[in-house]
Amino acid sequence: MQTTLPPPPFPEAPDWARAGIAALVAADPRFAGIEAAAGPLAWRVRQPGFPGLLRAICGQQISNQAASAIWKRLSGLPGALEPVGLLALDDATLCGMAGLSRPKAAHARSLATACVEGRLDFCRLTAMGDVEAIAHIAAVKGLGPWTAAVHLLFADQRADIFPPGDVALAASAAHLLGLEARPGPKLLVAMAEQWAPWRSLAARLLWHHWRFVTGRAVVEDG
Incomplete structure (x- = not known):
């Protein structure tokens, strides 16, 4: 009897995002180890x-x-x-x-x-x-x-958006980049400029990294 596995709770990143992540990693190798440690990026999508x-x-x-x-x-x-x-x-x-x-x-x-x-x-x-x-x-x-x-x-799945003032992004960036303290909103946004035109993917990877570091599950409901 063949067992049918349930679909994964989150889809894989689309092709354009995988290409963008590859470009982001090539430009900033500090992102390279996130998925290796935390697993594939869960592609969260919300309703428009x-x-x-x-x-x-x-x-x-x-x-x-x-x-x-x-x-x-x-x-x-x-x-x-x-x-x-x-x-x-x-x-x-x-x-x-x-x-x-x-x-x-x-x-x-x-x-x-x-x-x-x-x-x-x-x-x-x-x-x-x-x-x-x-x-x-x-x-x-x-x-x-x-x-x-x-x-x-x-919701729009834009490629180059970086939410200002996000505490989890600041904490993740500090951990990943080895900073002594969490960067403030202005500094974090300025830091993110180096990740254009893939700042949304940088944000997704940083959230993914922080969930892994803190042991939190991926939670999303539309």
Whole structure:
């Protein structure tokens, strides 16, 4: 009897990313040992549009594990993944049932309102360059450059995005590069310039490295 193995929880990196990783490693050999030690890079992808940005809000300033738990509850609420439906949910639902903090519930409503009013246009977003796209998303109150960058990296799968102010990226860079202290946001962004045009892949590898070093599992839910 032939046993059918379940599909892996995360797909392999696409061909363009593997080519980009090879170019990144050639330019900066310090990335070469990450996958050898931590295993193949798990290719995390999020939903485009409103659900993807809502998922990014869940991850603001908390661990992946906590964000994943909140997202499971939030995404299971009827109407929550549509702007109009989310605006119909009160704090008792968003905070009490889903587990969002009150500030994050406000950020989610700000996002939904911007979508309903047309101030955030996902159709236009796809045609924008990285800097313009980050600014377009970050103009919505409660989102900001980190949330915008994370969304564009995972949902749009852009190749050259580096989320500013990410604590895990700073910790991973310090460990991998043998720095005495974690680089601050400005220094980290400046350091990442040497990894263009593959800064998104550098970020993915650094997150992968830090999960391995700290013994954390890969957690992602859409």
